[in-house]
Amino acid sequence: MKSTDGAAAIVNAVATAQTSARSVMVETLARIEVNTGRTGAFTDVLKERAPATADGVDADLKAGKKLPLAGVPFAVANAFDLKGIATRAGSKIGREGLAATADAALVTRLEAAGAICVGAANMDEFGLGHTGENPHDGAVHNPHELAAIAGGAPAGLAAAIAGGMVPVGLGLDSDGGLRIAASLSGVFAIKPTYGRLSRVGVFPVAPGLDGAGVMARSVEDLTLAYDAAQGVDVADPAMVKRPLEPVSGRLERGSAGLRIAIADGDFAGAGDVRQMMDEIGKRLEVMRRVTIPHAQAALAAAHLIVMAEAASLHAERLRTRPADFDPAVFDRLAAGSLLPAQWIERAQRFRRMFHEQMLALFSTIDVILAPATPMRAPRLGQKSARVGTIEVPVRQSLNSYTAAFSLSGLPVAAVPIAMEGQRLPLGVQAIAAPWREDFALRIARELERTGLAKAPVARGFAEE
Amino acid sequence: MAPKLPDLDQWLDAVAPVVKLDVAAEQRAGVRDQLKTAAKLAALLEKVPLKDETAAAAVYRA
Numbered sequence: 001m002k003s004t005d006g007a008a009a010i011v012n013a014v015a016t017a018q019t020s021a022r023s024v025m026v027e028t029l030a031r032i033e034v035n036t037g038r039t040g041a042f043t044d045v046l047k048e049r050a051p052a053t054a055d056g057v058d059a060d061l062k063a064g065k066k067l068p069l070a071g072v073p074f075a076v077a078n079a080f081d082l083k084g085i086a087t088r089a090g091s092k093i094g095r096e097g098l099a100a101t102a103d104a105a106l107v108t109r110l111e112a113a114g115a116i117c118v119g120a121a122n123m124d125e126f127g128l129g130h131t132g133e134n135p136h137d138g139a140v141h142n143p144h145e146l147a148a149i150a151g152g153a154p155a156g157l158a159a160a161i162a163g164g165m166v167p168v169g170l171g172l173d174s175d176g177g178l179r180i181a182a183s184l185s186g187v188f189a190i191k192p193t194y195g196r197l198s199r200v201g202v203f204p205v206a207p208g209l210d211g212a213g214v215m216a217r218s219v220e221d222l223t224l225a226y227d228a229a230q231g232v233d234v235a236d237p238a239m240v241k242r243p244l245e246p247v248s249g250r251l252e253r254g255s256a257g258l259r260i261a262i263a264d265g266d267f268a269g270a271g272d273v274r275q276m277m278d279e280i281g282k283r284l285e286v287m288r289r290v291t292i293p294h295a296q297a298a299l300a301a302a303h304l305i306v307m308a309e310a311a312s313l314h315a316e317r318l319r320t321r322p323a324d325f326d327p328a329v330f331d332r333l334a335a336g337s338l339l340p341a342q343w344i345e346r347a348q349r350f351r352r353m354f355h356e357q358m359l360a361l362f363s364t365i366d367v368i369l370a371p372a373t374p375m376r377a378p379r380l381g382q383k384s385a386r387v388g389t390i391e392v393p394v395r396q397s398l399n400s401y402t403a404a405f406s407l408s409g410l411p412v413a414a415v416p417i418a419m420e421g422q423r424l425p426l427g428v429q430a431i432a433a434p435w436r437e438d439f440a441l442r443i444a445r446e447l448e449r450t451g452l453a454k455a456p457v458a459r460g461f462a463e464e
Numbered sequence: 465m466a467p468k469l470p471d472l473d474q475w476l477d478a479v480a481p482v483v484k485l486d487v488a489a490e491q492r493a494g495v496r497d498q499l500k501t502a503a504k505l506a507a508l509l510e511k512v513p514l515k516d517e518t519a520a521a522a523v524y525r526a
């Protein structure tokens with residue numbers, strides 16, 4: 001049993017004593033040791049804590065405890081607090097701070113279910129980027145093509161999963177980070193409804209948009225971890241009190257009975273992306289097209305809100321430690337400090353209207369499909385890329401298809417699509433109405449079942 | 465028609481001291497670029513009509 005095996009397989013093997021959580025952990029830590037150098041995936045590895053936690057899981061199982069994630073190794077983006085470690089959030093400033101005194105709430109929740117945190121993964125500084133090219137910890141390399149970016153902000157997490165170092169992980173999605181990284185690195189992700197999962201102990205990007213989410217290499221694994229992460233946390237002011245709504249038992253319904261539409265207009269995509277959407281439409285027999293209202297304005301509103309909220313969050317650090325920021329992040333935050341209140345207020349008012357319009361769409365549709373990114377993973381250091389006939393800046397374009405759905409706080413599954421003859425994957429988003437994560441994940445499962453969606457461990461990583 | 469942008473240097477020089485932000489000479493161009501982008505996005509939002517009674521959604525509740 002290895003970390004390249006899925007979470008469900010590990011749970012089965014550990015829970016039935018075919019192997020031990022410690023044995024899985026020893027193999028996982030060895031794999032991380034070998035592979036983190038060439039991917040830059042991890043910044044902190046819990047070499048002592050993780051085996052000790054694994055021993056606890058083995059003891060609990062011997063005592064008859066039922067653990068839905070027994071022995072499953074997982075990683076977190078390094079914005080998540082891990083007790084005893086300073087929370088970097090990709091920054092130089094963060095790592096010089098005090099060590100966290102407790103784990104982030106979701107880490108505690110997954111470990112209570114028998115999973116074992118193995119470490120923290122590299123990410124863009126303060127979550128403000130989509131390329132994973134961190135000036136302090138080094139760039140994250142895409143396991144499918146080492147010269148390419150892994151996407152971001154939670155780039156290291158995506159690389160750790162695509163590279164078979166861990167089967168699942170936790171990250172943050174503000175204007176698309178989790179979905180962009182999943183798409184470019186070829187793994188599955190779920191960004192739940194805003195307010196569904198606790199963010200306590202997670203360093204924020206822009207609190208009005210931030211949502212914790214999960215990544216994995218299969219929909220079954222994704223759903224196992226997502227189900228375990230659910231639960232009300234009164235310490236998170238954005239948390240909406242909902243009953244537990246586990247999805248695992250509903251996955252196999254697939255797309256049956258769901259009303260599906262493909263987003264057109266601004267989401268039509270070009271080249272490979274359009275081809276992918278056409279293929280998905282054929283496989284799922286989707287005839288209906290839908291236009292997302294004011295899509296460009298939604299992207300604009302999300303951009304302005306992130307700028308302003310992040311600038312406010314970092315105001316003191318911008319004044320006292322400007323030289324310690326990634327210059328590209330400083331530029332964005334400094335500009336965010338100077339925006340007129342009227343612009344932000346208008347963006348927030350637009351957000352209300354946009355949300356209402358999206359809810360109206362979902363009165364006749366259950367799931368909307370849209371591309372996750374306008375391009376495959378660009379090369380590290382690449383500044384611009386061709387999308388159709390237009391040359392676009394990489395950094396500013398990667399969230400073109402994700403930010404609008406963040407603005408409305410909708411649940412979205414990111415689904416990796418492997419196309420014939422292409423080493424680097426693309427991704428599609430399955431977007432559902434608030435609190436219908438089950439619909440989004442059922443479509444992800446259906447695409448997986450057709451063979452169009454898959455998230456294999458990257459070549460060169462699987463066999464080691 | 466492209467939106468008429470404000471004078472970005474004037475804006476930066478006027479507002480940065482108000483929020484006690486020191487923008488070093490080498491960072492000026494980058495900050496100005498970001499302001500330019502933000503101004504274009506704000507202009508795009510201005511084109512979307514909003515009803516007077518549409519209240520801000522500062523904290524989202526589904």
